[in-house]
Amino acid sequence: RLLKPKQLPLPPGPPRRFLTGNSHQVPKVKQWLVYADWAKTYGPIMSLKILNRTTIIITSAKVATDLLEARANIYSSRPFSWMLSRLAANENAIFSLLSTDSRFPKYRRMLVAGLNKRAATGKYRPVLEGAMRRFLKGIVANTDDYLTLLNSFSGGISLKIAYGYDVQEPIENDYFVKLIENAEGTAPSLVQNIFFVEFFPWLRFVPAWFPTAYFQRFAAAKKKILDAMVYEPNAWATKNLETNPTEASYYSEHYFAEDGTPANLSKEDAANLMWTAGAIYTGGAHTTSSGITTLLLLLSCNAAVQARIQAELDSVVGSGRLVNSDDRASLPYLAAVIKEALRWAPPAPNGLRHATTQDDIYEGYFIPKHAIVMCDIWAITHDPEMYPDPFTFNPDRFLGESGKQQRDPYDFVFGFGRRVCPGRPLAEESIFLTISNLLAIFTLTPAVDKDGKEIDPMKGLDWRTGFVTQAQGFKFRATPRSADRLAILEA
Ligand code: HEM
Numbered sequence: 001r002l003l004k005p006k007q008l009p010l011p012p013g014p015p016r017r018f019l020t021g022n023s024h025q026v027p028k029v030k031q032w033l034v035y036a037d038w039a040k041t042y043g044p045i046m047s048l049k050i051l052n053r054t055t056i057i058i059t060s061a062k063v064a065t066d067l068l069e070a071r072a073n074i075y076s077s078r079p080f081s082w083m084l085s086r087l088a089a090n091e092n093a094i095f096s097l098l099s100t101d102s103r104f105p106k107y108r109r110m111l112v113a114g115l116n117k118r119a120a121t122g123k124y125r126p127v128l129e130g131a132m133r134r135f136l137k138g139i140v141a142n143t144d145d146y147l148t149l150l151n152s153f154s155g156g157i158s159l160k161i162a163y164g165y166d167v168q169e170p171i172e173n174d175y176f177v178k179l180i181e182n183a184e185g186t187a188p189s190l191v192q193n194i195f196f197v198e199f200f201p202w203l204r205f206v207p208a209w210f211p212t213a214y215f216q217r218f219a220a221a222k223k224k225i226l227d228a229m230v231y232e233p234n235a236w237a238t239k240n241l242e243t244n245p246t247e248a249s250y251y252s253e254h255y256f257a258e259d260g261t262p263a264n265l266s267k268e269d270a271a272n273l274m275w276t277a278g279a280i281y282t283g284g285a286h287t288t289s290s291g292i293t294t295l296l297l298l299l300s301c302n303a304a305v306q307a308r309i310q311a312e313l314d315s316v317v318g319s320g321r322l323v324n325s326d327d328r329a330s331l332p333y334l335a336a337v338i339k340e341a342l343r344w345a346p347p348a349p350n351g352l353r354h355a356t357t358q359d360d361i362y363e364g365y366f367i368p369k370h371a372i373v374m375c376d377i378w379a380i381t382h383d384p385e386m387y388p389d390p391f392t393f394n395p396d397r398f399l400g401e402s403g404k405q406q407r408d409p410y411d412f413v414f415g416f417g418r419r420v421c422p423g424r425p426l427a428e429e430s431i432f433l434t435i436s437n438l439l440a441i442f443t444l445t446p447a448v449d450k451d452g453k454e455i456d457p458m459k460g461l462d463w464r465t466g467f468v469t470q471a472q473g474f475k476f477r478a479t480p481r482s483a484d485r486l487a488i489l490e491a
Pocket of ligand 1: 094111285422427
């Protein structure tokens with residue numbers, strides 16, 4: 001007799017407590033390491049119960065491909081959260097938007113078309129090159145401040161592409177750059193903490209002044225931050241386009257009709273534009289800079305890898321000009337280095353949470369409708385079966401005949417199925433341009449202590465917890481390879 005799906009067991013997981021389930025075990029920091037560790041006991045598909053909600057955790061490429069890709073029709077929604085979606089009013093943002101919402105395919109189409117490779121290497125090329133030059137000049141002035149420089153770099157690209165907005169100097173004081181910097185961690189704080197309103201939705205009617213309604217006041221404060229990131233640049237863009245209609249950006253492309261007059265968008269289309277432009281601004285802000293930070297870390301302590309990249313650059317590009325997008329296909333070693341760095345430290349190690357839209361069965365396990373599905377991308381890119389010796393940074397694994405057989409980590413690092421990152425072409429291009437030109441002009445070495453001894457950047461290294469992680473607490477030096485090369489930056 002066939003069992004009904006609900007009679008099948010959930011995937012295994014750590015032992016649960018009566019009523020509260022696994023709530024006491026939910027890791028607060030570096031979740032990707034904890035889940036990878038649990039997988040050694042419970043296998044590549046696990047389940048947690050947090051009060052009455054099921055979370056499925058995937059830690060292998062096979063399960064991720066079987067479910068998030070092959071069954072994308074079931075696994076491509078986002079979890080509904082009373083705190084994030086409703087009380088902080090973020091349900092229209094693509095990161096929270098349910099796949100069953102009629103706007104979902106529209107948002108995706110707009111973003112995929114707006115951020116594709118042709119756009120990244122064509123109309124947005126001057127934006128990426130300008131941001132790269134600003135970053136490299138900042139490195140000349142003060143290498144120690146590279147984190148601020150990087151956040152301004154990726155924030156600046158997103159703002160220019162999304163709205164046509166030029167960041168103001170000094171960049172770290174720019175209003176919109178500051179807005180996004182201050183918003184870091186806002187959305188995770190609404191979904192990673194356990195709020196009872198998620199399990200007893202009637203609590204949302206408890207007024208904010210009520211002494212126990214801390215969650216209402218918390219959500220209201222976060223709503224202000226999340227709203228500002230979407231409404232304020234949107235208001236700036238519409239106003240700017242009245243006086244500056246030639247500014248090319250994602251926003252202006254939708255705002256004007258083909259004949260150059262305002263397209264008189266319907267209320268719905270104007271809202272879609274506001275939310276998708278907001279997705280470029282927020283989605284692009286920390287991810288690319290996380291990838292570049294990892295490369296700075298790895299390159300500064302790998303002289304041999306750097307020397308090989310520089311030799312490749314010198315033979316393909318020479319020393320008389322900056323590297324540009326047309327060179328990318330001729331620089332396979334550099335491509336392997338960047339790929340390996342993103343495998344070694346995926347910027348979004350836990351990805352973004354998916355959710356199911358119907359009951360499902362996988363390998364004899366029951367996966368309920370509305371389950372939260374998390375994929376531990378870090379665990380996959382550190383699977384020793386797929387990437388032998390996974391903790392070693394080894395770009396050679398992607399080169400030569402055996403390199404061709406190697407599974408591409410970008411299949412995981414940018415997420416899955418219908419939710420796969422629409423910003424990937426832009427991210428790849430900006431990382432390539434920055435790292436190639438950095439090494440064309442400078443050589444990186446670890447920072448030195450007061451006695452002139454090199455400090456091992458891996459010692460005392462830490463990683464930020466959040467949707468996007470970033471290496472913290474290391475320093476490096478950037479020495480110009482020659483005065484002539486440095487001069488190209490100013491040309
Ligand atoms: C190295 C850089 C980047 C990495 C590693 C990265 C990674 C990811 C990942 C893992 C997801 C979740 C996919 C899923 O749910 O399965 C995602 C979603 C997304 N990313 Fe990126 N991303 C990067 C850069 C960017 C950039 C530059 C932009 C925009 C300019 C962007 C915009 C988005 C958007 C809008 C989504 C949400 C898609 C959806 O919910 O349907 N990302 N990204």
